Amino acid sequence: MNALLLTLFSLILQSLVSGLLPDWLSPPDFWFLLAVVLASRQNPYLGLATAFGLGLLQDLTSAGYLGFHALGLVSAAYVFYGMRGLLHWEEPVARLVVLLLAFVAKWGGYLILVYWMRYTTLPPSTWLGVFLPELILTMLLAPPYLHLAEALLGPGE
Amino acid sequence: MLRLVYLGYVLLALTLSALTAHTAPTLPAEVAAYTAPLFGIGHRLAQNLRAAGRSLFERRDLRTENALLREEVAWLKEGNLELKVEVERLRRALEVRESQAPNVVAVPPVISEDTSGLYRRLILGMGEADGLSVGMPVTSADGLVGVIIETTAHRAVVRTVVDPESRVGVRPADAPGRGIAYGEPPASLRIELPVETEIAIGDLLVTGSLRGLFPEGIPVARVTAILPRPAGALRKVVRAEPLVKFGLLEEVVVLGKL
Numbered sequence: 055m056n057a058l059l060l061t062l063f064s065l066i067l068q069s070l071v072s073g074l075l076p077d078w079l080s081p082p083d084f085w086f087l088l089a090v091v092l093a094s095r096q097n098p099y100l101g102l103a104t105a106f107g108l109g110l111l112q113d114l115t116s117a118g119y120l121g122f123h124a125l126g127l128v129s130a131a132y133v134f135y136g137m138r139g140l141l142h143w144e145e146p147v148a149r150l151v152v153l154l155l156a157f158v159a160k161w162g163g164y165l166i167l168v169y170w171m172r173y174t175t176l177p178p179s180t181w182l183g184v185f186l187p188e189l190i191l192t193m194l195l196a197p198p199y200l201h202l203a204e205a206l207l208g209p210g211e
Numbered sequence: 212m213l214r215l216v217y218l219g220y221v222l223l224a225l226t227l228s229a230l231t232a233h234t235a236p237t238l239p240a241e242v243a244a245y246t247a248p249l250f251g252i253g254h255r256l257a258q259n260l261r262a263a264g265r266s267l268f269e270r271r272d273l274r275t276e277n278a279l280l281r282e283e284v285a286w287l288k289e290g291n292l293e294l295k296v297e298v299e300r301l302r303r304a305l306e307v308r309e310s311q312a313p314n315v316v317a318v319p320p321v322i323s324e325d326t327s328g329l330y331r332r333l334i335l336g337m338g339e340a341d342g343l344s345v346g347m348p349v350t351s352a353d354g355l356v357g358v359i360i361e362t363t364a365h366r367a368v369v370r371t372v373v374d375p376e377s378r379v380g381v382r383p384a385d386a387p388g389r390g391i392a393y394g395e396p397p398a399s400l401r402i403e404l405p406v407e408t409e410i411a412i413g414d415l416l417v418t419g420s421l422r423g424l425f426p427e428g429i430p431v432a433r434v435t436a437i438l439p440r441p442a443g444a445l446r447k448v449v450r451a452e453p454l455v456k457f458g459l460l461e462e463v464v465v466l467g468k469l
Contacts, residue, residue: 062249068326069250073257077373077398077458080328098213106220110227115250116327117243117361117368121228123327125221132217163224164329170225171232180329180375180395187397188328 082191105131129163130156240361247334251323354430354454380420
């Protein structure tokens with residue numbers, strides 16, 4: 055129940071923050087943070103499935119290509135599980151490193167699909183213009199978001 | 212084992228994207244139109260917060276502003292007579308314009324926007340029941356907004372000009388040379404023009420494709436940078452900032468299809 059509440063809250067927060075920021079600044083990715091939070095509380099198989107499902111939902115609500123965000127989020131969750139075995143997720147600095155690597159993996163997933171679909175619609179300048187602000191804002195907002203998630207769902211594994 | 216499961220998801224995503232891009236390209240846009248009310252809550256809240264912030268900021272210097280306004284009113288009264296003549300002239304011009312330009316179909320509210328950082332799409336609070344259909348140009352008082360790419364009975368999805376899939380035929384407002392403006396999110400356009408086109412930073416770009424989706428002459432963007440041209444390049448590439456602030460749009464004007 056609390057996970058559902060967090061999901062709804064995250065999606066509304068996503069549109070709220072997108073609306074508050076100026077047009078030239080890409081919003082932080084609460085979908086990504088939500089996928090990581092849910093992954094941190096599930097076994098890897100269920101976590102990957104949840105991330106993929108969330109990504110599909112994001113594809114559908116973004117009026118974009120089906121599979122695009124799904125591949126991004128499932129890649130992030132996969133790297134999250136890989137890194138969680140090497141670093142201590144409970145420590146704040148390690149947590150940021152894991153998040154950073156998972157975020158890069160998310161964009162790696164995007165790139166795989168962009169290559170697969172032979173997009174000409176996402177030139178490198180687009181990636182830089184969106185990637186960097188999104189990365190910085192997501193990392194900045196990650197600590198309070200994770201704190202809130204812990205308050206709602208309890209500490210992760 | 213987990214790696215195999217992950218690879219399975221990668222394959223599933225690639226298959227889904229390839230299949231749906233050809234067999235059901237409008238499915239995500241249709242779902243987005245239906246789920247818009249949920250995301251509209253945050254969007255509307257953000258718009259209200261921005262408006263509240265603006266109004267707080269603007270109220271700070273009311274007394275000074277009042278004095279200035281009184282002076283302005285006096286000045287405006289003087290100019291009123293002159294304006295009446297001008298209005299009459301413009302009325303005649305408008306009659307001509309209305310008989311030649313496409314009709315306004317509707318003025319729908321913007322109720323939400325997409326939640327991806329990569330796309331730039333808006334959800335309108337009107338749809339097929341109000342006469343909207345796919346391919347209709349969408350504008351605002353500031354300039355071109357985009358084009359409708361999907362509709363349901365009471366919603367429509369607009370692909371804005373800065374969306375990465377957007378292509379708009381443009382030309383400089385004061386010089387010859389037609390080119391294509393490619394959307395570059397979050398808020399930029401990359402325009403390819405013939406090398407002979409004379410263009411400078413600050414120049415206005417307007418719609419200008421022959422037999423295109425958009426009526427001629429709608430303001431689109433202002434040039435912010437002219438990119439260096441590699442030797443032998445066949446196109447001149449410039450970057451431009453759209454005139455419309457998409458985050459501030461509360462309503463838009465939908466024009467009839469050309």
